[in-house]
Structures are given as C-alpha cells and as structure tokens.
Amino acid sequence: MSEFLNLGLLLVEAVVYFSLMTVLLHFRHRIGLGVFLTALGVMHFVETYLAAVFYVSLPFGVVSPGSSVFFAGKVMLILMLYIKEDAAAVRQPIYGLFLGNLVTLLVAQIVLLHDPVILSPDQIVDMPFLRNMGLLMLWGTALLYIDSIGIILLYERLGRWAPRWMVLRFAVAGIAILTFDQIGFYALLHYLYDAPGEVFWGGWKAKMLAGFFYALLFGLYQAAFRDHGVVFSRRPIGDVFNDLTFRERYEDLLARTGRDTLTGVYDRGRMEIEVPRLIRDGLREGTQASVAIVDVDHFKSVNDRFGHQSGDAVLKDIAARLAASLRPDDHLFRYGGEEFVILMTRTDHAEALAVVERLRQEMATGVANEAGEPMTISIGLATAPDDGHSFNALLSTADQRLYEAKSAGRNRAVGRSSRDI
Template sequence: MRACVDWLLAGTHPEPDEIRKDLLHQRASKTKTLAVAIFASLLTATIAVALTGAQWAYAWLAAEVLLGITRVYLMMKDVAKAKAAQLTGTTIAPIWAGLASAILISAGCFKCVTSGVLPLILLAGIGIANLVGGISSRNAGTPRYGALLICILTLPFAVATILSPIPYMFLVGVQTPLYTVGMIFLLLENHKVLLDLHRSELSNRQMAHHDLLTGLPNRAQNLKLFGELLAGPAPDTTSPKSKLTVFCLDLDGFKAVNDGFGHATGDAVLVAVAERLRASVREVDFACRLGGDEFVILLPDLTDDEAVSIARRVISRVSEPFAFAPAARIGVSIGIAAAPRDGVTADELLSAADRALYEAKRHGKGGFVIHAPCVENVSLAPAMDAQGEVAVLAR
C-alpha cells in the first residue's frame, strides 16, 4: 500500500530527497485551494438536493459533509507539522481522502447528468472544471496523483453526457476527454516550472553552504553544524565520550605540489583529499573545508581512543599516492580538541584544536596532537609517543 502511494507521489523523474520533500510540502501548504474545493463540492451537493430531492442527493451531501470535515482535520494536522518543522514526507491518510473525495464528486456529478435537470448538469460541469483547475495547481508537485484525480473527475462525466438522452448533450462528452488531456498537459507544465524552481533553490543552498570545488560544507555551514552539534544532548557524565571532538587539519607539502605540478593538479588533490576524508570518518561525522588546504572534521560522541584511531586512519589515507599524479605526495597534520574538556563554544574548540595543530606541525608534521588542559603555569609541552606521534598538548 505504501509503495503504491510512493509511486503516485513520485515525479516524472527521480529527484533528490530534499527536492521531493519540498514538492510534497508544497502540496500540503495549498490550503486555500483545498478549502475552495471542499466548499464547491458541498455547494453542488446542496443544490442537487434542492433541485431533485432524491435520496442519492441527500446521501451525496451527507458524505460530502463527513469527508469535508475529515479533509479539513487532516489539512490542519499537516499544517501544524509543517510549522513545527517536523514534516519529512506525507502521510497516507490525506492521499486516500483526496482520492475518496474525487470519486465521490465524480459519482455525484454523474448522477446530476442522469437526473436530466439541465441547470444541475451545467452546474456539475462547471464544478468539475473548477476542481480540475485547482488540482493542476495544488498537485503540481505530484503529477501522477494529480493526473489520476483529473481522470477520475472528468471521464465518468464524459460517459454520462455521451449516454444522455438530452439532444446534443453528447457533444459535451466528446469534448471532455480533450479538456482532460489539456489539463494534464497543464499539470505537467506546472510541475516542470515548480521543479526548476526547487532545483535552483537547492543549487543556491548548495553554493551558499558548500565548497564549490570539493562539495564539502564550507566555513558558514561549519559554524552552523557546530551550533547544532553543541546544542544537542550531552553524553552521560559517566561516559568516556566527549560531546563533540574537533579535528583541525592542514595538508603537509600541498604548496609544493600546487607550485610544482600546477593548480589543476592541486585542485584534483583537494578533491581527492575530500573524498578520502569522507571515507575515513563515520556517517554521523562532518568533514568541512574552511579554505585553501585547511579542513575541519566534527565528530560527535567520541572517546579519545576512538579519536586517535580515526586520526591515524585519516593520516594514512591522505598520504597515499594519487593515481592521477603519483609523484605528488602530501601528508596531513591534525590538531584535536574535545568538548567540554577544551571548550564549550565553536571559537574555543577551534582555537584549542588550532593550537594543537600548530604543535603537530612543529614536531615534524604528519602527526596529531590531542589538546588537553593541565595545571596552570605549565607551558606548551607536547609529549611524544613511541611512534613519534604527538599524543597530548598540555596547556
């Protein structure tokens, strides 16, 4: 069932999840068109009761009232979710409610035609045209679903008018399928315009928050991620994990590669390094490029031992030869700081990690330093382990 709904709500081409969510949200936000559609269908059913007094008209009106209340409730629920920034997709209930409403209106308009009351037939045709126009706008983000609703509304009406004994009424039925095709084409055009708009917005967001060369989050996005990660819940006080661990990275020998092999090779090296950084960290971690050959990695909920393991892996991966330029060899030095041990703000953590990075480069590069606060009046004095890696920077 869910797979069927997902297919109905899909666009004409596969799109990133972010664009799909925007399109679904656009559909849920069209509250005015939904309100007009509910009112129009209630009005048509009420007039059918007044002109015919038939049981089917009363049943239609009662069903429209119940379904209208249900759709308004579901609409208010979706709007509340959107305002709370919790809308990650769409629920099944509004989709089935929309289909049920289209079937109900279609059946009611079919009965309007078979009643033989000419004013009621005209009113049913106008009502369907009004609803189809709203569908082509409200469901522009979900063209398959919109096209299905249009067909449900128009085709039974066309059949009823073709079979009607009223003279020349069949002409309306002959023309209705052409109207249906035209409105579906309009729906697809609206979908294309809406899709282009959301693609442009996504591209602008990408350029504003990501580095154009490597695709990594840039300095602005890095600060935003800092705020989000630091605002999250802290680990249990008995846990050895830090709330947030920060790696400051600087490539060793990059200037020589850039000068000796050319800027094109230098750019290719940066792109390759970005890929290696992504591959070296966990899915919950964020590798960012601040500019030049400076990178930052944000790692939530990490112990010092885990940080050391990841730092060693990063150093090993980055120093591997590049297939496109085997002679272009670089390394990386890393300074490590952790919250709340070394600070509780982005500036404090970056400053601590930067000091640790300076010491790592001062002691031979290609290593890492873990910044750790110590007693007062102790100068910067990194301790070296047996492998030549700088393990702790005392302050």
C-alpha cells in the same frame, strides 16, 4: 475464513492504490504533477462513500476500505508529495479538495429541493444519505487539511532527532496522525449513524496496519530509487504551507552557498557561522564535540615541483577523500591554503581520535602527487568541554597539537591522550 480473505483483499487494494499513485508521482516531471493531483482528488468521493456505507469484517474488527485503505493512503501520499516536492505543491490538492467539497455541499442542498421521479421499483433515492454526504465530505476534507499539516510538521520534527531514518519517520508520523484522524472521523460517524464502538477500534487497528504497510512500500520505493528529502520549518502554523516552502528552499540555497570554489567543501565563512552554534547546542544537550585541524604535509613542495595546477588537483583529491570517509554527521570545512577543519558532533575524544587516525591512514594510501608519491596529513585534535567551551578555544588547542604532530615528523594525529600514534 472470510475475515482473512477480506484482510488479504484490503492489502491487495493498498498495494494497487499506493503503487499506481506512486508511479504517477514518480513520473510527474514527464506527465505533469496535475495527473497525480487529479487522481488523488477523484478518489475522495469514493473514499467518503465507502467510509459511510461499506464495511467488512476482519480478524480484529469491522473496517471500511474507504477509510482504512484509501483515505489513510491519501494522507501518506500527501506526505510523500511533500518529500518529493515542497509545501506549495501540497497546498494545491488540500485547498482544491476543501473548496471543491464546499461546492459539493452547496449543490447537494439545491439538488435536495427537486422532486425526484422513480424510474423503477428497484430504484431507491437515498435522501438521508444525500443530506449527510456533503457533511461527510466537508468534515473529511477538514480532517485531511489538519492531517496534512500535522503529518508534515511531525515528520520534520522527528527529523531533528533521526534525520537519516526517513522511513521510520514516515511510519511514525503516519501512525500518529491516522490515530487522530480516526478519532475525528468516528465522532461524525457516531453522530450521523450511531456507529458502534467496534467501528472505531476496528478502523483504528486497520489504520495502524495501513501506516506500517504504506511505510514499508515507501521504504521499498526509496531503496529502489535512492531519493531523499529533508525539510524544516519554524514559522506559525497559520502560514504553514508558505513557511514550509520558504524554509525548504532556503535550506537548499544555503546548502549551495558557503562552498569553497576549488574543493567544493564548506568554506571558512560557513565554518565561522555554523561550528560555534553546533558546539553550543551540543554543550547545552550535554554532549561532547571534537574539532580537528588537518594539514597536508609538504604541500608547498608539490606547488614548487609540479606547479599550482597540480597542487590544486591534490587538494581536490584530499578534500574528496576526506568528505567520502567522514561519518554522515561530521562537518568538513576548508580552513585556508592546505588546511581543513573537521567538526565531529556528539563525539568524545577517544572516538574522535580513532576517526582522525583512520582518515590519516586512508590518506597515506589513497592520494598521491604527480610523481606517484603518497600525500600524507598531520592532524591536531581538541574536544569540548575538556579542551574548551568555545570554538576559538578548541581551534587554538587543536592548532597547538597540529604543531606537535608536524614537529614530531608529520603524518600523525595528536590528541589530548596521545602524542605519537
């Protein structure tokens, strides 16, 4: 019974620790990030002390709360800090802890030169522990430094394959790095205290549980506040913090540029840079990509009848509805005038035809001109590699099919296998 009670207490500790630290992180813009960083650093001594001397029995082994709850939580919180801020913010607690523990190690060696006074028989000065404490803290901080770099790089590497599965990436990255951490920390415990193998296996199982549990708490936080972050990095690991910060801010700047000033969607210049690359990458991976040209039917008459401001309002409405109706991995660009281009990666011709037909139907019922008349669109569709291997080839084929759609009476989508939907 005591084993299950200990397990319950560890879960309570995890909830309390992660929840309170998340509150400090969430309100960092009001109370200052330093409050979160200080709280994170203060815990380090307690974590190390508990990991060295305090263990409890669980149903699956012998575990220290210091390692399995608090240190594991710190690694996950550092990843969370990275998601919410950037690598420059992450660098502060990592370097601060590392340098602070170097000072601790130095001071501890000086303190050991004293001849302590025993104030009472119950007072025991644990000199061997004091000697080992500095080494434990230094080793733990070195592992934390490696863990922090590793969990960030792994998290964003997973983002290349599963960009929308943030919580899953959070869990997988945490579990993988905590496994590495357990191996490294147990090696020193075994060297200093001859810790038995059950300490390793019990601690590893506890850290795996902690990784899942903290990911669950992170997922609940994300669901509550709908806050997302995306990061990328390709530079050497030696400059990882500067690199990650630069890359993240570059991606943010890039996301804000290359926009059409009227509609807010990506412009033709951005299209001519990104679409050819995305198509090439897809073909190298063996996946198909579809390109659609969308033309607003009878748009000139809107300008002629109601004026250019009314025409601009119609274009903005159409662009907004297209952007809202597309799938998360689709890309929308304003080609020029009343024409838009849609790139659908990893999408075959039949699926792309279904997507654009749905867009056509939604547009006919969702956008109207100043007189209340529905605005319709015509669409031409082409798919790589069957309709061409380059963006220019696909664009040319899609343009021909757009012409067919307009010649056939407009308000229709034309692809390779359909001429009148």
